[in-house]
Amino acid sequence: MLDLTNAPCRDRPELAPGAGDEPPTPRLTREKCGPALRLCAACPLRAQCIAHVRPHKCGFTGVCGGRLWFDGQIIGQLATAHHSELPAPVNRKACGSAAGARAHRRAVEQQCDNCASFHARYLASISDTPALIGGEQLSFGDLT
Ligand code: SF4
Numbered sequence: 314m315l316d317l318t319n320a321p322c323r324d325r326p327e328l329a330p331g332a333g334d335e336p337p338t339p340r341l342t343r344e345k346c347g348p349a350l351r352l353c354a355a356c357p358l359r360a361q362c363i364a365h366v367r368p369h370k371c372g373f374t375g376v377c378g379g380r381l382w383f384d385g386q387i388i389g390q391l392a393t394a395h396h397s398e399l400p401a402p403v404n405r406k407a408c409g410s411a412a413g414a415r416a417h418r419r420a421v422e423q424q425c426d427n428c429a430s431f432h433a434r435y436l437a438s439i440s441d442t443p444a445l446i447g448g449e450q451l452s453f454g455d456l457t
């Protein structure tokens with residue numbers, strides 16, 4: 314059980330879009346919850362938070378583990394977020410290539426040893442790209 318007693322987000326409702334007339338969309342989620350991502354910056358519980366909520370599996374929308382999620386996909390993350398905070402990787406035939414790294418990102422899991430360098434190249438290629446909605450995970454930059 315995740316103990317949130319000392320979590321920076323304790324009693325902070327803005328981590329998820331509230332019930333309203335407007336159904337959540339990636340844009341709305343970013344507007345409403347994006348600023349709350351900074352709460353995760355100094356949180357030591359990121360990996361446990363993701364393991365507990367399992368946002369990809371349950372189609373989570375909101376802030377969890379230093380990432381902003383929409384329907385189980387990462388739509389933004391702190392620059393300090395690291396793939397080691399995600400669930401363990403599945404080994405695939407494509408491992409050891411850019412396609413293998415992409416498959417890990419799509420499954421929202423860690424990069425295996427053979428794919429880590431391809432993932433690092435990918436991150437370098439998008440480092441100046443502003444955060445986008447949907448698709449690949451991109452950085453919001455460090456919001457601290
Ligand atoms: S990682 Fe973020 S959402 Fe999870 S407990 Fe820490 S501050 Fe809260």
Ligand SMILES: [Zn+2]
Binds near residue numbers: 405
């Ligand atoms: Zn791999």
